[in-house]
Amino acid sequence: MEIRNQLYLHIQNKYPYWDIGDTKDIGKINSTYYKNLHIPHPIALKEEERLKKLRRENILESVRLESYPEKPSRLKGLWVVPNEKCTMDWLGALGYNSPMIKILQVELTGEIHYANEKHIHVTNLQMNEIDTIIYANAQKYWKGVEREEANEGLFAGSVKVIEDVTHKFK
Incomplete structure (x- = not known):
């Protein structure tokens, strides 16, 4: 769905932080999130979780490319x-209570996909279950939901940072 000059919030947890007035063109290169999924973790439990998420993202991208190529990529969005x-x-689900978190109000112009990530949880799955369950749920994820029902938006296009609103969430 195309949007123009609409306001959203973005939770930023990786340095370098964006500043008010910054503009970014999103959707052409792999995201920091996806790049970080390729870095092995020294703690076994966290490494297993990383591998589950990497597998999930690769499955979702495969389904998107095959059936929903017009939607923004999770790898680049x-x-x-x-x-x-x-x-x-x-913030609660991700355990983000760190002073390193920034919450930014952003103005978006481009393509957005509204989804509910409940269809693609991998935390409680075994590695041998991921392919079957994520493939089965990928269609639900990519079919999307209305904005009012969404708990996430996946965006590609132009982003302008309007305001740092972190103080409202502390």
């Missing part, structure tokens, strides 16, 4: 949230 409630939910 930017995750945004449509409102403050979803931001609070994500």
